Amino acid sequence: MIAFILRRLLASIGVLIAVGLIAFAMFRYVGDPVNQMVGIETSVQEREQLRHQLGLDQPTIIQAARFLINAARFDFGVSYQFKQPVADLIGARMPATLELALVASILSLAAGVPMGVFTALHRDSALARLFQALSLIGISLPTFLIGILLIYLFAVVLRWLPSFGRGDVVHIGSWWTTGLLTASGLKSLIMPSITLALFQMTLIMRLVRAEMLEVMRSEYIRFARARGLSERAIHFHHALKNTLVPVITVVGLQLGSILAFSIITETVFAWPGMGQLFLQSIQNADIPIMAAYLLLIASLFVVINLIVDLIYAAVDPRLRIQLHRAPV
Amino acid sequence: MKLPSVKSSFLAAIAVAAFLAPSLAPSAEPKILHFAFQGELKSVDPYQINESFSLSVNGAVYEGLIRRGPDLRIEPALATSWEVLDPLHWRFHLRKGVKFHEGQDFTADDVIFSVNRVKGPGSDLKGVVPADAEVVKVDDYTVDFILKTPNPLLINQWDTWGIFSKSWSEAHGATEATAMNATTPPYAGLHANGTGPFILVSHEPGVKTVWNRNPNWWDKPIGNIDEVVFTPIPNAATRVAALLSGEIDWMDPAPLNDQARVNANPGTEVLAGPEVRTIFLGMDQTRDELGHSNVKGKNPFKDVRVRKAFYQAIDEDAINKKVMRGQATPTAVMIAPSLFSLSKDFHRFPFDPEASKKLLAEAGYPDGFEVQLDCPNDRYVNDEQICQAVVGMLARVGIKVDLNAEPKSKFFASISAAGGYDSSFYLLGWTPTTLESFNVFQYIMGCRDPKTNWGGNNVGGYCNPKVDALARKALDEPDEEKRDEIFAEAWRISLVDDVSYIPLHQQALAWGVSKTTHVIQPPNNSYRFAWVTKD
Numbered sequence: 001m002i003a004f005i006l007r008r009l010l011a012s013i014g015v016l017i018a019v020g021l022i023a024f025a026m027f028r029y030v031g032d033p034v035n036q037m038v039g040i041e042t043s044v045q046e047r048e049q050l051r052h053q054l055g056l057d058q059p060t061i062i063q064a065a066r067f068l069i070n071a072a073r074f075d076f077g078v079s080y081q082f083k084q085p086v087a088d089l090i091g092a093r094m095p096a097t098l099e100l101a102l103v104a105s106i107l108s109l110a111a112g113v114p115m116g117v118f119t120a121l122h123r124d125s126a127l128a129r130l131f132q133a134l135s136l137i138g139i140s141l142p143t144f145l146i147g148i149l150l151i152y153l154f155a156v157v158l159r160w161l162p163s164f165g166r167g168d169v170v171h172i173g174s175w176w177t178t179g180l181l182t183a184s185g186l187k188s189l190i191m192p193s194i195t196l197a198l199f200q201m202t203l204i205m206r207l208v209r210a211e212m213l214e215v216m217r218s219e220y221i222r223f224a225r226a227r228g229l230s231e232r233a234i235h236f237h238h239a240l241k242n243t244l245v246p247v248i249t250v251v252g253l254q255l256g257s258i259l260a261f262s263i264i265t266e267t268v269f270a271w272p273g274m275g276q277l278f279l280q281s282i283q284n285a286d287i288p289i290m291a292a293y294l295l296l297i298a299s300l301f302v303v304i305n306l307i308v309d310l311i312y313a314a315v316d317p318r319l320r321i322q323l324h325r326a327p328v
Numbered sequence: 329m330k331l332p333s334v335k336s337s338f339l340a341a342i343a344v345a346a347f348l349a350p351s352l353a354p355s356a357e358p359k360i361l362h363f364a365f366q367g368e369l370k371s372v373d374p375y376q377i378n379e380s381f382s383l384s385v386n387g388a389v390y391e392g393l394i395r396r397g398p399d400l401r402i403e404p405a406l407a408t409s410w411e412v413l414d415p416l417h418w419r420f421h422l423r424k425g426v427k428f429h430e431g432q433d434f435t436a437d438d439v440i441f442s443v444n445r446v447k448g449p450g451s452d453l454k455g456v457v458p459a460d461a462e463v464v465k466v467d468d469y470t471v472d473f474i475l476k477t478p479n480p481l482l483i484n485q486w487d488t489w490g491i492f493s494k495s496w497s498e499a500h501g502a503t504e505a506t507a508m509n510a511t512t513p514p515y516a517g518l519h520a521n522g523t524g525p526f527i528l529v530s531h532e533p534g535v536k537t538v539w540n541r542n543p544n545w546w547d548k549p550i551g552n553i554d555e556v557v558f559t560p561i562p563n564a565a566t567r568v569a570a571l572l573s574g575e576i577d578w579m580d581p582a583p584l585n586d587q588a589r590v591n592a593n594p595g596t597e598v599l600a601g602p603e604v605r606t607i608f609l610g611m612d613q614t615r616d617e618l619g620h621s622n623v624k625g626k627n628p629f630k631d632v633r634v635r636k637a638f639y640q641a642i643d644e645d646a647i648n649k650k651v652m653r654g655q656a657t658p659t660a661v662m663i664a665p666s667l668f669s670l671s672k673d674f675h676r677f678p679f680d681p682e683a684s685k686k687l688l689a690e691a692g693y694p695d696g697f698e699v700q701l702d703c704p705n706d707r708y709v710n711d712e713q714i715c716q717a718v719v720g721m722l723a724r725v726g727i728k729v730d731l732n733a734e735p736k737s738k739f740f741a742s743i744s745a746a747g748g749y750d751s752s753f754y755l756l757g758w759t760p761t762t763l764e765s766f767n768v769f770q771y772i773m774g775c776r777d778p779k780t781n782w783g784g785n786n787v788g789g790y791c792n793p794k795v796d797a798l799a800r801k802a803l804d805e806p807d808e809e810k811r812d813e814i815f816a817e818a819w820r821i822s823l824v825d826d827v828s829y830i831p832l833h834q835q836a837l838a839w840g841v842s843k844t845t846h847v848i849q850p851p852n853n854s855y856r857f858a859w860v861t862k863d
Contacts, residue, residue: 031737035744038452039378041761041771043781044745046454051746081370082533083517089533148565155573163569164364164561165536270561270570272535280368280534280562283706285737 005306012302017068019298023291024064033080033285054080067291077288081281086292090274095177096166097266097273101258103193108200109251115201116208117240120216131205138202143261147195147268154191162188164270192269196262200254207250211243245312252308256301358554359862361845362576363855364567368534368560373516374490375451375505380759383488384854385558388539389429390490390522393420393439394483398848398859400666400763402483406434406491406523415478415806422469426546428493429520429527436465441494441503450505456489458482480806484762496521525549525858526556534560539857549858550848556857571596571840577862578847580855582840584653584710590840602657603837604664604851605759607708609642609718609830611635611752614789618752620700620730628697629752629788635827636677637687641725642718643679644832651713655836661819662758662772663765664834666851669809670816674823676831684725696726702754703731704739709835715755729753745778749787756787757835763852765815769799772829773822790828795821 034051051057055066070077076086115135119128155163167184169177179185215221216239224234263275270276274293281289370377374386393407407420426434443463446453457463462474473482497503502516520528525547526539537558541549559576561567564583570576572593582590587598611629612618618627628634644658659665660674688696703715712733719729734742743751760767774783775791783791798818805811822828837853844863848856 029738031735031739032741032744032746033737034746035740036737037377040740040785041378041455041781042452043784044778045781047746078513081368083371083373083376084513084533088513092532092535148569151566151569155575156569159573162575163573164566164575165559268563268566270559270563270566272532276562277534283735283737 005310008306008309012299012306015302016295016298019294020068020071020291021061021064023294024060024067027285027287027290028060030282030287030290031285033287036284036286037080067288071292071295076292079281079286079289081284081286081289086288089277089289090292090296091175092177093272093274093277095175096179096271097259097262097275099178099180100189100192100196100262100265100271100273101255103189104196104200104258104262105251105255107193107197108204111197112201112204113208113240113247116205117212117235119205120209120212121235135202135205138198143195143199143264144268146198147191147265150191150195151268161191166272192265192271195268196258196265199261200251200258203254204247204251207247208243211246212239215239215242248311249308252304252311256297256304259297259300359552360555360557361553361578361857361860361862363556363558363857364561364570364576364579365558366560366562366564366567366581369531369537369558370533371517372520372528372531372537373502373505373514374488375446375453376517378452378455378761380853384856385537386490386520387488387524387854388526388556388857389520389524389528390492391524392486392489392491393422394486396487396763396850396852396854398850400850400852402487405487406439410483412806415480415804416475418473418475418482419466420471420473422471423546424469426523427544428496428523429542430493430496432493432495432521434491434493434523435468436471437468438491438494439463439471440465441497442489442491445492445497445503445505446489448504452505453485453489456485478804478806480803480811481762481764481766484764488761490522490524492516493521529555551846551858551860551862553857553860553862568840571842574842577842577845578855578860579840580837580853581709582838584655584838587653587838595843596840597843598838599841599847599849600655600836600838601849602664602666602834602851603759603853604667604763605708605757605835605853606659606662606664607656607711607714607755607757607832607835608662609638609832610754610756610788610790611638611829612749612788613828614749614791615752618699619750620702620732620752622698623693628691628693631691632827633687633691634693635830637684637691637725638722638727639677639827639830640680640687641684641727642721642830642832644676645679646721647714647717648833651710651717652833652836655838656709656833657836658833659831661823662768662829662831663760664851667760667763668765668815669812673816674819677827681725688725688727693726696728698728698730699753700730700732700751702739702743702751703733704736704755705733707736707739708755708757711755711757714832718755743787745784749789751787754787756785758785759852765812765819766799766803769795769802769815769818773818774799788829790822790826792822792826792828795826 034047038047055063079086079089082089115131119131122128151163154161165188166179167188168182169179169185170181171177179189221234221239224238262273263279266273266275267279277289278293365381367381369385370382372386374383374390391405393405394402395405397403406423408423410418410420412418422436428434440463443457446456458475460476464472466472500515518531525542525545527542529538529540531537539556541554561570567579568586568590571579574595582598590596590598613629615627617625648654648656648658660676661668661671665671701715703712705712715731715733719731722729741747743749743754758772770782771785774786774796776783776786776789795818798814802811802814805814839849841847846861848859
């Protein structure tokens with residue numbers, strides 16, 4: 001098992017280096033960072049001097065290598081726009097994004113799983129059809145449109161919820177901030193988390209439904225019925241448990257895409273998270289922030305994949321044996 | 329970025345208290361102004377970027393020796409008066425009894441320190457004080473500026489050149505505007521200490537910035553705001569929603585498409601006015617062959633008839649009506665009417681496609697030609713749509729235009745001096761930071777000289793030494809009226825005789841404001857919290 005983890009960690013370093021190189025190769029196309037840092041009247045000489053100070057006059061490969069070497073020491077440089085250390089900027093934004101992603105994941109699970117079970121068990125009921133129709137909306141409507149519609153309804157027309165921002169936050173420890181402990185923070189969380197959760201919820205509901213239908217047809221369910229177990233025990237003890245293995249995998253992997261999707265949600269709701277920071281940094285050609293963010297997201301995906309693999313092994317004994325025998 | 333823990337637990341306590349017992353709130357409610365902008369406040373150090381938003385917002389904390397009134401007229405601020413002893417010698421008398429927010433006295437040393445800081449490394453405002461000017465302290469409240477060349481516009485940009493406290497900056501290692509290779513976070517990028525009407529409470533870059541009223545300000549504020557909370561809201565629809573729902577009192581810009589909705593809502597309105605920014609089209613007049621055209625071996629824009637043909641093919645009234653929804657002000661000069669007293673004497677060449685075709689035929693292009701139009705798509709009001717309209721209008725006279733619309737970060741990278749002025753035909757906007765004509769001649773009309781940055785933003789490379797000579801002559805003229813007469817002559821040569829540019833319009837600035845919030849909108853789009861009153 002330890003050898004497996006080590007092998008995966010080595011591979012992930014390769015992934016991160018590749019991400020860094022590809023990112024820097026693309027930064028050439030976002031425009032000139034120096035242009036975004038100075039006023040329009042600034043002379044060519046001053047611009048060139050700044051470019052030299054930033055090392056932007058060096059070849060892309062050297063810039064990328066320098067970034068990766070510094071990143072290995074957790075030094076992500078200074079933001080071109082804010083003139084503050086990138087680690088501080090991202091660190092200050094991280095709690096907002098993680099909180100949003102976490103709440104959205106819980107929401108999508110808490111709503112998606114029961115809806116999936118229900119639609120599988122009562123395929124022809126009116127409610128199941130309604131859920132199915134809703135899930136179609138969740139999958140087909142783009143996130144920003146759902147966000148804007150929610151804002152229009154609940155902030156502008158009904159005035160129940162705030163349209164932007166994170167409300168009041170409470171500081172915990174030296175760097176974590178949470179909106180979960182204030183009324184305005186909780187209110188602010190509702191619409192963004194629903195917007196972000198909707199797609200995942202739909203996915204989970206459809207997945208649970210399909211798996212459940214599959215499982216309900218299998219022999220051991222018929223056997224359980226023959227044993228005279230109650231419907232309730234069959235559905236939730238035998239059937240649901242067996243459907244959850246693939247659901248765990250998907251949910252784990254989707255956590256990464258929730259973070260990625262949050263860029264759009266955060267921009268729509270002016271949610272002060274990493275996604276908004278990243279989008280702003282693209283507009284400003286703020287290379288240090290872009291590079292650090294991409295590396296962070298890549299690391300998150302690597303870690304999530306690793307954890308999912310491990311959980312999978314823990315849940316399914318057959319995989320455990322394979323892990324011992326075959327290299328990845 | 330992070331609030332000190334005492335303050336934060338205090339804020340948390342307030343939040344909890346407000347949640348548990350809203351009825352216990354004190355009767356005299358503080359007037360809190362919620363302000364939103366599409367972009368973020370990059371830094372609270374005003375020297376860091378020469379960008380109008382940052383300069384204007386930081387102006388609430390840092391004051392200059394002069395300031396500008398609602399009509400942009402120059403008023404005394406930290407200097408109570410000044411005299412020009414001779415054209416090379418200016419004397420400033422400083423206001424006595426002014427204190428910085430953290431208690432330091434304001435004296436001549438702070439002015440001299442601020443001169444060095446603004447000319448020093450990391451500063452993007454180096455132009456506000458001539459590089460060769462010498463600054464001399466006469467006594468604690470008198471400062472002399474000794475110049476090498478006369479400059480009647482010396483103080484024109486000083487409203488946004490805020491004065492720093494010398495002792496504060498030295499105590500916190502903030503004597504230089506942030507150098508890019510700094511390893512420690514710059515103190516003045518997160519903390520501020522000026523003399524202005526508002527005190528910075530907290531600044532979370534790109535998230536939120538809060539100011540409190542300065543009770544010890546030397547002047548009386550026109551408005552009644554106790555606290556200002558600024559949030560960047562990049563998404564236009566969200567910004568509009570936040571205004572409609574009453575969560576914010578004031579936002580900029582109100583997108584053209586949503587202005588009807590903002591006005592239809594009973595509690596909000598759009599405050600629109602002409603901005604001092606001029607939008608214009610420029611043409612490459614230097615290269616022997618255009619970089620982006622099908623005409624080979626020659627440059628059609630070198631022929632004044634072609635430039636005039638382009639001018640007369642463009643129906644600016646239609647652009648204003650259809651694209652700008654009637655809110656722009658079509659213009660014949662490259663400077664806003666409010667900044668140039670003789671602008672009424674100038675008229676656009678009439679829109680006349682037939683005349684345009686004839687001019688093209690005379691110039692040897694009866695069937696027109698192809699050229700690329702470079703255009704930003706996120707910089708000016710409806711910039712890309714203006715360019716699309718131009719494409720259609722030029723097609724009618726046989727010019728096939730390939731539109732190359734790009735985000736500003738890419739657009740400016742290629743058309744700027746650093747990008748080698750790589751454009752044949754482009755759309756650009758310009759606001760003279762000095763709020764008068766000379767700045768436009770210096771940066772947009774002047775013959776390019778990379779050594780002095782004269783003509784540094786003259787992308788098309790138009791050059792007429794006569795125009796340059798007139799602009800420089802105007803600088804020697806201390807009388808404003810006579811100066812404008814010289815400028816008028818220079819405008820006539822460059823815009824009427826030479827058709828150096830195709831001015832389009834002054835774009836409108838449009839703020840969304842709640843009807844209970846009364847703001848003053850100066851045409852240079854500056855946000856003055858001290859002028860805001862809330863019912």
